Amino acid sequence: MIEIRDVHKSFGQLEVVKGVSMSVAKGEVVSVIGGSGSGKSTLLMCINGLEPIQKGNIHVDGIDVHARGTDLNKLRRRIGIVFQQWNAFPHLSVIENVMLAPRKVLGLKRSEAEAIAEQRLKHVGLGEKLKVYPSQLSGGQQQRMAIARALAMSPDYMLFDEVTSALDPQLVGEVLETMRMLSSEGMTMIVVTHEIAFAREVSNRVAFFHSGRIREIGPPEQVIGSPQQAETITFLQSVL
Amino acid sequence: MFQYTFHWRPILNALPDMLSGAWVTIQIAVLSMLIGTIAGVLLALARQSSNKILSGFATAWVEGARNTPALFQVYMVYFGLGSLGIHLDSYPSLLIGIAFNNAGYLAETFRGGLRAVPPTQMRAARSLGMSAPKAFVYVVLPQMFRIVFHPMTNQMVWAVLMTSLGVVVGLNTDLTGITQELNVKTFRTFEYFAAAAVIYYLISKVITLTARLIAWRVFRY
Numbered sequence: 001m002i003e004i005r006d007v008h009k010s011f012g013q014l015e016v017v018k019g020v021s022m023s024v025a026k027g028e029v030v031s032v033i034g035g036s037g038s039g040k041s042t043l044l045m046c047i048n049g050l051e052p053i054q055k056g057n058i059h060v061d062g063i064d065v066h067a068r069g070t071d072l073n074k075l076r077r078r079i080g081i082v083f084q085q086w087n088a089f090p091h092l093s094v095i096e097n098v099m100l101a102p103r104k105v106l107g108l109k110r111s112e113a114e115a116i117a118e119q120r121l122k123h124v125g126l127g128e129k130l131k132v133y134p135s136q137l138s139g140g141q142q143q144r145m146a147i148a149r150a151l152a153m154s155p156d157y158m159l160f161d162e163v164t165s166a167l168d169p170q171l172v173g174e175v176l177e178t179m180r181m182l183s184s185e186g187m188t189m190i191v192v193t194h195e196i197a198f199a200r201e202v203s204n205r206v207a208f209f210h211s212g213r214i215r216e217i218g219p220p221e222q223v224i225g226s227p228q229q230a231e232t233i234t235f236l237q238s239v240l
Numbered sequence: 241m242f243q244y245t246f247h248w249r250p251i252l253n254a255l256p257d258m259l260s261g262a263w264v265t266i267q268i269a270v271l272s273m274l275i276g277t278i279a280g281v282l283l284a285l286a287r288q289s290s291n292k293i294l295s296g297f298a299t300a301w302v303e304g305a306r307n308t309p310a311l312f313q314v315y316m317v318y319f320g321l322g323s324l325g326i327h328l329d330s331y332p333s334l335l336i337g338i339a340f341n342n343a344g345y346l347a348e349t350f351r352g353g354l355r356a357v358p359p360t361q362m363r364a365a366r367s368l369g370m371s372a373p374k375a376f377v378y379v380v381l382p383q384m385f386r387i388v389f390h391p392m393t394n395q396m397v398w399a400v401l402m403t404s405l406g407v408v409v410g411l412n413t414d415l416t417g418i419t420q421e422l423n424v425k426t427f428r429t430f431e432y433f434a435a436a437a438v439i440y441y442l443i444s445k446v447i448t449l450t451a452r453l454i455a456w457r458v459f460r461y
Binding site for chain 1: 358360361363364365366367368369370371374378379382383386460461
């Protein structure tokens with residue numbers, strides 16, 4: 001369970017998250033939608049402690065992420081994140097990309113890590129690309145590799161930060177398909193996305209962010225189907 | 241006007257000695273690069289440190305190494321430390337002097353290289369649960385070494401050529417030292433130094449070509 005309570009986050013003078021509270025239960029898929037600069041991506045970075053927060057708190061399975069003394073490296077094993085700019089490690093082959101963390105963080109033997117990596121890569125449809133370098137993959141394939149890399153740590157939660165925003169339109173489908181598969185397997189996911197149709201389809205709940213706050217949160221048929229707030233209506237009209 | 245008769249025999253006679261000197265030269269250059277590379281990475285990191293003493297120390301090293309003659313740096317190790325009561329032999333003095341110089345230059349090269357690795361790489365590695373040192377070693381550093389590989393090759397060639405400074409601190413086992421000894425015994429200055437120059441040239445060429453081979457083999461991506 002992820003519990004976010006009254007989180008405030010600033011970059012210098014600029015406050016981008018202004019008191020956000022929400023919780024995500026085990027097995028739930030929550031999509032976060034909203035305009036650029038509304039603070040939704042920043043919030044994701046706060047959940048696994050990549051960004052510090054100024055006020056409030058975030059608990060993951062009861063562990064206070066931002067408390068002093070919290071072992072973030074240990075916590076992050078259980079929270080996978082996939083970035084907009086997939087961030088493949090260019091100097092490692094596809095399978096080595098996926099093996100790296102299991103080997104260096106979990107201390108698995110080469111053969112064990114290899115077996116896990118191969119399984120995860122097959123799962124996302126990259127079983128034929130194990131020995132290839134990321135530069136030889138398409139954006140969609142690199143993004144699926146990034147998903148496999150996060151899955152290799154067997155996380156309990158997966159965070160997706162606009163993972164299709166930097167992709168060519170024809171490559172978006174394959175990445176969404178992979179995410180759809182994960183949600184059907186019961187993975188707990190927070191998905192920051194501009195793909196409204198996808199959010200509507202896979203989410204248990206949708207949160208609409210506007211200028212650092214959650215304006216509306218609820219089942220997709222409510223937030224996307226019949227939005228109540230003026231900002232939500234304007235936003236949805238602009239993207240649909 | 242060119243009345244000089246070039247004698248080949250002394251060169252041929254001296255060649256085995258000169259080649260064993262060349263081996264010492266290569267040893268010093270390689271060792272100085274190994275030390276210089278490790279120290280250079282640490283200096284590049286230290287310069288970015290928020291600890292004032294650490295970054296000040298690193299800055300002083302880099303500035304000193306880059307803005308004073310390498311000759312003086314070798315002198316300082318041999319005579320400078322000597323006057324402080326630390327007496328080192330010629331070989332370690334030269335090695336330390338050149339390693340000091342290498343580290344200073346490489347630190348700046350590495351600093352640029354580190355900046356060229358996108359910060360998102362570090363972030364991605366950390367997000368997988370890797371500690372900062374692990375992320376640095378396994379994700380950032382390998383990418384940096386590719387970026388700085390060619391400047392490092394240059395530095396390696398420089399290191400070979402700088403070993404000739406050993407002669408000023410009494411080193412007589414490297415290529416220049418042996419050449420100098422032969423010279424004072426026979427005064428066939430031109431022959432010996434021309435031969436030594438050719439050997440230095442060949443060593444440098446081999447380094448450049450080997451580096452190209454390594455780059456082709458290692459940097460597959």
